Amino acid sequence: MDPLTTLQQPYPLNAFHLVIKEAAEEVVRHVQAPDALVGMEFLTNMSASAQGLYDVRLPTGQIRPLSLNLLTVADSGERKTGVHDLVAAPLYEFDQERIRRHEADFAQYELDMRVWEQIDKGLRRRLTKLTQEDKPIEETCLQLSEQAAAKPVMPRPRRIMHQNATERAIMDALEGDGESIAFISDEGDVIIKGGALKQLGVLNKAWDGAQMLTMDRSNGVSIVVRNPRVTVSYQVQPAVLKELLDRRGDVMRGSGHWARYLVGCPTSTQGIRFTYRLTNEWRHLPRFHECMRDVLNERGRRIDAGVMERTTLEFMEDASSRWIVLGNELESALGLDGDLHDIKDHASKALEITGRVAALLHVFSMQEGAISVDTLNRAVSIVGWHIDEFRRIFSPEYAVPQEQADAQVLERYLRKRYARWNRWVVEKNKVLRNGPVRPVSRLDAALDCLNAAGAVWVGVGLRNEQYINLNQAYFGSQTTMGF
Incomplete structure (x- = not known):
């Protein structure tokens, strides 16, 4: 049976390329958090960093985002915050730098706007006077037209990380062309109760790579979003997940929202996290952070240049052939007597998710050219683990006995x-x-x-x-x- 449809325990950190694998294993050693929690945190940050810069053309010809949705179920005390703060550091640095730049740009904008308003008022007063004196106004009208075209544009804040958001806030953050944001929280209750998950249609369309989203305001003005990219990743305690399942589980599953997720419920490490020596040496995580910063900095340069187009990654020919085999095996598993019939909503999207993960592995292993069959197989191993977890969490008949x-x-x-x-x-x-x-x-x-x-x-x-x-x-x- 193909690894895409089989159980793989423990979390397949070996499937990551070396620069990612060594960094993830280093976090596991130092923090002693569950390996799956660490692996999913790396996928989260890879997605949030790269989705604004790259797309992937699947072997079917469809162009898809690199955005991922992830749900991690873990009890309090599993060191979720410690892992998140370590791995996500470059994302926070990027956001802080963009916020500082926006503050400086906004201060300059306010100054430019005051000057513009005074000139505009002067031209309008001159036009009024010329009209009253029945004098030619053509030159002043031309100046007013040029003045209108020169009106300063308010700079917009461009930060990636978000937590609490209404539909209006989501659309405002994505307004324009090619914007990229992420809802990430090590305390998923913040996202669940904050409003982001009440906008399942918006999030589903963003995950699908919708070319346009619109929202009509009460004043008759519409918010138009083109080619948005959104990563969603949150960690919840089992009791919080149970409450969410009881309250909105049917809607979230029925809408296809959860089918788009990589889910995991890592085995706890509490009770076996013994310390035998203290070390503050980080050799491998800084190398992974360098990759993140390279991707984020290139994204920042494109933002500053006003270039929002993304680079499209392709698959090699042998990877495309492998894709056909995987697709046929998955399809056969969706039938009434198939292994994945009970989670066919998720399994039907598993191959696309695999393509996205393969593209992320390609980017963060700093490979050039097209995505190789080796990288695709690595992604298959990772997604295969999550398929089993989806079944374990959302299909009671496959639940592991206590x-x-x-x-x-x-x-x-x-x-x-x-x-x-x-x-x-x-x-x-x-x-x-x-x-x-x-x-x-x-x-x-x-x-x-x-x-x-x-x-x-x-x-x-x-x-x-x-x-x-x-x-x-x-x-x-x-x-x-x-x-």
């Missing part, structure tokens, strides 16, 4: 906390107090799963205390449970 999810977390804890140090027996109560799985009923169920897998067995001591015995043959290998 005891199996707990067993996976418990296995990682035992491996990192004990097996790696050749400690093969541990008190059960100690694991209950300090480990990641509580209460005791859930711990017992997780131990039953690990026992069935041959990973552990529970023994009883002389005073009826219970001990967890780790199977050295199991934990001595690199095998982990793939639930």
Whole structure:
């Protein structure tokens, strides 16, 4: 079966090209956040940075944005903010520089406008006087026409990052041609309650790469948006997602909005984030940040030059051939007895999302020319992981049972906390107090799963205390449970 339709655990960071992979792995090591949370944060920032500069021509001939929608489900304490602040630093720098430039431009605009208004008033007074004196007005009318054409244009703020936005604010930010914005938050409640998700039609059309969006104001003036680009990425706690599903889940799924998302619910690292040495050395993340800054700076230069056209990336011939195979395999999986029938809304967009991810990998691995089949295959691995996550979150019949999810977390804890140090027996109560799985009923169920897998067995001591015995043959290998 093709990797696009199979489960891949853990998150396929190896699918990223070296400059991205090494930076992501460095963040995982330093912050000890879940690998999927880190991987999705990198995709978010790649999309937000590059969408204003590049498009991709799919092998079907359609030109599509590089914009992505991402939803990360993670509990409080998973270090979402720490990861976001680290990876997104160049985006904030870019926005801050554009804001400073806008403040200076606006101050100059106000000065120019005051001068323009005085000249305009003088010309109008002269026209009135000439009319009253019945003198020729042609020259003054010409001057007024030239004055009108020379009216200073109010500079517009151009920042990428947004959180709380109404439909009017979204349209205002995108007004004009080729504008690029991103709704990104490590506290998704801000975006959910802020109004952005109430504009599903606008967001869907922007994701699709609509050539024009319009909004009619009450005063009869219309806002016209041409060729907008919008990245949407937010991280929510499970309780917040449940509330959103209960309240608006049918609308968001039925409208096709969630079908456009890469979703993930990373396995928690809480309880196994042990520190053995302190280091502030970052060797690989700065290299990735250089790539981000290069892309953002080129975007800034084009804005300043008034050139809003984007560069269109193409696929190599062998990548196009691979695309046909993937498309046929996906199509066969959408049928009534197909593996992806229950999430066919999402799966039908998976190949397009794969094309977008491939283009982002191409840009941030600093490759030249067309997108290679190797890069496409890397994107397939990444999107394949997210397809399974979409099914796990939105298709209850494929949900991982609680005891199996707990067993996976418990296995990682035992491996990192004990097996790696050749400690093969541990008190059960100690694991209950300090480990990641509580209460005791859930711990017992997780131990039953690990026992069935041959990973552990529970023994009883002389005073009826219970001990967890780790199977050295199991934990001595690199095998982990793939639930």
